[in-house]
Amino acid sequence: MMRKKIAEYLMSKQYIQNLMHPPADLSEFKERPTPRLIAGLILMAVSYIMGWPVIAALSVLAVWWTEPLIFVIGGPVAYALSCVVFFIGAWLARAPHYLGVLTRYSLQVVLKKIL
Numbered sequence: 517m518m519r520k521k522i523a524e525y526l527m528s529k530q531y532i533q534n535l536m537h538p539p540a541d542l543s544e545f546k547e548r549p550t551p552r553l554i555a556g557l558i559l560m561a562v563s564y565i566m567g568w569p570v571i572a573a574l575s576v577l578a579v580w581w582t583e584p585l586i587f588v589i590g591g592p593v594a595y596a597l598s599c600v601v602f603f604i605g606a607w608l609a610r611a612p613h614y615l616g617v618l619t620r621y622s623l624q625v626v627l628k629k630i631l
Contacts, residue, residue, distance in 0.1 A: 523631045532627065540621040544614070556609025560602055567598030 526532045549557075571591050578587035606612075 519630065526627065527631065535620065535623060536627060540617060540624050542617070542621055544617055553609050556605045556607070556611070559605025559608060561605075563598045563602035563605060566601065567595060570594040570598070 571587075571594050574590040574594060575587045578584050578590075
């Protein structure tokens, strides 16, 4: 009873109707990765590798040389640089596009089970 009411409510919404109309598939994930995608994924991985180890090294240097400003200034700068590299990598890898396809497919699967 409740499930039917939820289904009727959801199907009355224009957004859900637009979401369900062209069936989403995951065929884009089966295609061969482009050099742009590979470069983006590498940049995203590099951002993880360079982020926290650099901050840890700066904290060790700050304690070693008894200069807390090394960490106070260098830590946020290193973290911000890591974030910039990650966002550039995500843009190169077309992450918003792929996440949109994956989200659309997931929502369709959930809504089909409800409906």
